[in-house]
Amino acid sequence: MKALRIHAAHDLRLQDLPEPEFAPDEALIRLGAGGICGSDLHYYAHGGVGDFRLREAMTLGHEVAGDVVAVGAEVTHVRVGDRVAVNPSRPCLHCEQCLSGHSNLCPNMRFFGSAARFPHVQGAFAELFTARQDQCVVVSSTMSYAVAACAEPLAVTLHAVSQAGPLLGGRVLIVGAGPIGVLLATSARLAGATQITVTDLQSAPLRVAEQMGATETVNVREQAPAGLFDVAFEASGSPAGLASALGALRPGGRLVQVGMLPSGPTSAPLNPLISREITVVGSFRFHREFGWAAELLGSGRVDVTPILSASFPLSRAQEAFELAADRERAVKVSLLPDEVFA
Known part of the structure; x- marks a missing residue:
């Protein structure tokens, strides 16, 4: 073979x-x-x-x-x-x-x-x-x-959303519009988030994010996302993305790190974790979410x-x-x- x-x-x-x-x-x-x-x-x-x-x-x-x-x-x-x-x-x-x-x-x-x-x-x-x-x-x-x-990448995002805690009515920022980022928009919408902003350095993937559930897209080469967010998902795997996600969270907000960062130490402005009591959690692969993802695809609830x-x-x-x-x-x-x- x-x-x-x-x-x-x-x-x-x-x-x-x-x-x-x-x-x-x-x-x-x-x-x-x-x-x-x-x-x-x-x-x-x-x-x-x-x-x-x-x-x-x-x-x-x-x-x-x-x-x-x-x-x-x-x-x-x-x-x-x-x-x-x-x-x-x-x-x-x-x-x-x-x-x-x-x-x-x-x-x-x-x-x-x-x-x-x-x-x-x-x-x-x-x-x-x-x-x-x-x-x-x-x-x-x-x-x-x-x-x-x-089903596999969708399961990754379903698990990340579960790591974020309740999203019903929430304001969500997704940093990075790769496959995981745009599927995070879908999963956040399923979890009840009402404002879903996706950012990226390129416009083409942001157009796909709009089709997958984003309520707003922002090319950060041109502008920064407005307002503060309840939850940020860092899906770019870049130190710059991590810094922007931390800076966009409201006091008491939550950061879910989904993108795999480069090997070795990563520099990030961490003082907001103290002054705004930001919670940071990781999200690694998935567990039961794989079966849920296959079911969502099969039912047509996720396209x-x-x-x-x-x-x-x-x-x-x-x-x-x-x-x-x-x-x-x-x-x-x-x-x-x-x-x-x-």
């Missing part, structure tokens, strides 16, 4: 690998579509993301959906032929964090396409891949694979088609990554098996 592997920064190769073997509690899945995530782009551009650096070749990809083609003897939750959105999180299910409902913080987590561990955890940008049955959420056979693959910019075959992955990195032209770029384009 073919798999898309990153060897170092800018060294992306579509390679032949043996078909994967699957355990008794696993399903073998044929890729339907996979979305290129910001972390995939960081591995491609920099050879790492945050504190996680490549130390060996790794198959990329964690926003995926596909069809079950075989199951292990112990699998009861899915059947051959099911279309599934695949949760890339593979927690141990036995540690204190897992048993207390915080499996996203599992110290033994094996997350698809991540260099956080060594040997690295291989991803799912491959014609065939395996997943434990608890990672598979069955979706309608009429749901497009690209939409189903968006992600505005963010789906383009689709490419795996054999044109280099071109797909270059487009995905161009924020003026794309929000979410999907990779599909070559035979879809035949």
Whole structure:
């Protein structure tokens, strides 16, 4: 089978690998579509993301959906032929964090396409891949694979919103209009926020944010957002974004850090934390929210088609990554098996 592997920064190769073997509690899945995530782009551009650096070749990809083609003897939750959105999180299910409902913080987590561990955890940008049955959420056979693959980034934003506390009637600022930022607008709207301002340095992604639930968008190259906010979500992963989010909060406000900041120390004006009693919380991946995300997509309550910019075959992955990195032209770029384009 073919798999898309990153060897170092800018060294992306579509390679032949043996078909994967699957355990008794696993399903073998044929890729339907996979979305290129910001972390995939960081591995491609920099050879790492945050504190996680490549130390060996790794198959990329964690926003995926596909069809079950075989199951292990112990699998009861899915059947051959099911279309599934695949949760890339593979927690141990036995540690204190897992048993207390915080499996996203599992110290033994094996997350698809991540260099956080060594040997690295291989991803799912491959014609065939395996997943434990608890990672598979069955979706309608009429749901497009690209939409189903968006369950993962939507789940990230649903978890971030849960970290923010009650948003009903709230004034929300979202810093950064990448895929996570624009989906945060959707999730904040679902949670009842009435004012949702999204900021960015570029205008094109802000137009998508308007389609995804923002009530106001601001290009911060031209102006600053007006007023103070109850909650700010920092989704740009930049120190400048963090500083602007802190400065825009009302006394007693709350900052949710969603974007992965650069490796090492980050400089930020922290005195407002004291003088205005700002609360800062982190948001890392998701837990139960993955199932909720798949349900929201399946019911039509969340429409992600505005963010789906383009689709490419795996054999044109280099071109797909270059487009995905161009924020003026794309929000979410999907990779599909070559035979879809035949």
